[in-house]
Amino acid sequence: MPIKAIALDLDGTLLDTIADLAAAANAMRSEFDLPALEQDRLASFVGGGMAQLVHRSLTDAREGQADPEQHAAGIAAFCRHYDRLLAVKTRPYPGVVAGLEAFRSMGLRLAVVTNKPLRFTEPVLAQTGLLPYFDIVLGGDSLPEKKPHPLPLQTVCQQFGITAAELLMVGDSHFDRDAARNAGAPCLLLDYGYEDVRGLQCAGIISSLVEAVDFVKNAGSD
Numbered sequence: 001m002p003i004k005a006i007a008l009d010l011d012g013t014l015l016d017t018i019a020d021l022a023a024a025a026n027a028m029r030s031e032f033d034l035p036a037l038e039q040d041r042l043a044s045f046v047g048g049g050m051a052q053l054v055h056r057s058l059t060d061a062r063e064g065q066a067d068p069e070q071h072a073a074g075i076a077a078f079c080r081h082y083d084r085l086l087a088v089k090t091r092p093y094p095g096v097v098a099g100l101e102a103f104r105s106m107g108l109r110l111a112v113v114t115n116k117p118l119r120f121t122e123p124v125l126a127q128t129g130l131l132p133y134f135d136i137v138l139g140g141d142s143l144p145e146k147k148p149h150p151l152p153l154q155t156v157c158q159q160f161g162i163t164a165a166e167l168l169m170v171g172d173s174h175f176d177r178d179a180a181r182n183a184g185a186p187c188l189l190l191d192y193g194y195e196d197v198r199g200l201q202c203a204g205i206i207s208s209l210v211e212a213v214d215f216v217k218n219a220g221s222d
């Protein structure tokens with residue numbers, strides 16, 4: 001089945017955002033007199049969107065739930081800090097710009113499908129120079145459902161006028177793989193992101209976005 005468009009995840013796929021995310025999460029923790037957490041620990045909390053990141057960062061537990069008042073104050077503090085820290089150290093991963101250029105020259109349409117709130121997504125893409133590559137940008141709060149729900153990928157298919165089998169999802173986590181599976185789209189996972197994806201079944205595990213170019217060519221893009 002020819003691939004006609006690609007949906008790309010943001011954190012851990014297009015952009016290495018963890019230094020700035022961790023700085024904002026730790027600045028939030030310090031407002032609650034909590035000590036800083038290691039960056040790797042905070043990286044393991046990323047993927048399910050800001051609300052979940054704030055719960056996990058405040059409680060230092062994957063299944064942790066801060067009480068509602070603390071959580072609301074945590075969200076406000078995180079937003080305040082991440083707004084100012086958004087692109088201090090955040091950069092595209094190696095191979096991302098080359099991969100996006102190759103996709104564009106193949107005539108593929110590109111979408112960002114992230115669980116990151118839109119208020120951060122558009123500015124961080126703009127500040128890192130990636131925004132012009134994308135026809136559609138969906139944040140975690142753009143629609144009533146976010147990944148792993150299929151709605152964001154279904155919305156991309158609808159807007160591009162293609163079927164799910166013609167849309168390739170490229171991500172770094174089980175949220176991406178499950179969203180693709182739920183929508184009926186093929187999925188490639190990058191091995192450099194914020195989750196160990198080695199055990200996850202998908203169409204392929206790759207080390208650079210440029211490796212997705214061959215996958216698309218072999219799938220018979222027109």
Ligand SMILES: O=C(O)COP(=O)(O)O
Nearest residue numbers: 010011047048049114115
């Ligand atoms: O904001 C998050 O938790 C994750 O964002 P992502 O979907 O781009 O990986």
Ligand SMILES: [Mg+2]
Nearest residue numbers: 009011012172
């Ligand atoms: Mg990700």
